[in-house]
């Protein structure tokens with residue numbers, strides 16, 4: 072089997088001088104696929120995402136992108152290499168307009184960003200209507216669209232999303248999932264954390280259940296949906 076496009080491989084590490092949160096945890100995504108990470112609160116899902124993005128020192132294990140070891144790179148250099156990341160919290164600039172948020176997203180680019188902005192507005196039409204409004208005034212689902220749009224502005228080769236549907240209604244969640252699938256279909260692999268485990272596993276090519284900083288279950292979304300242990304522990308039976 073070939074190397075995944077992006078992999079955080081056997082990562083161990085924590086915050087600063089604190090205890091390890093990740094204990095040999097592996098998450099990865101293949102080209103053309105959606106990989107989903109689920110697990111209980113405090114399992115280390117966000118920590119694993121931050122480790123892959125370089126916001127955390129891993130003292131063993133490695134992160135590789137398209138075959139290249141990027142473990143030592145800063146988050147900004149990982150963005151330059153093609154990684155887009157939407158963190159779980161503080162993922163927009165609330166006092167800036169929607170359009171300013173998108174412009175900020177393109178900070179590493181020196182070329183014309185108009186066409187990319189147009190693509191973001193086509194993906195999320197409501198953002199075009201609200202482009203001159205402060206992003207902080209938008210609804211939860213619209214703010215998440217701004218956050219995903221901002222990450223797309225760098226034209227990433229891979230997109231990492233930490234709980235993109237947090238705090239939105241079921242209808243808005245379905246819409247966001249549809250848009251995420253649409254992004255994946257444009258050829259951008261997606262590695263995402265989701266608290267809506269069942270829905271997430273339904274759209275996952277590959278899925279990881281993390282518990283206490285380690286991999287508890289790994290498989291296709293279908294396999295984990297059918298796994299009795301996963302069902303009992305994480306899907307309500």
Ligand SMILES: Nc1ncnc2c1ncn2[C@@H]1O[C@H](COP(=O)(O)OP(=O)(O)OP(=O)(O)O)[C@@H](O)[C@H]1O
Pocket residue numbers: 086089092110111112113114115116117118119159
């Ligand atoms: N900035 C930080 N500094 C120190 N410890 C942290 C920090 N962020 C998280 N932790 C700790 O790391 C552990 C894992 O937290 P993490 O946020 O990765 O979990 P999670 O699986 O994303 O949970 P949730 O589902 O609530 O988002 C927790 O014990 C948490 O207290």
Ligand SMILES: [Mg+2]
Pocket residue numbers: 116117118159233
């Ligand atoms: Mg989290």
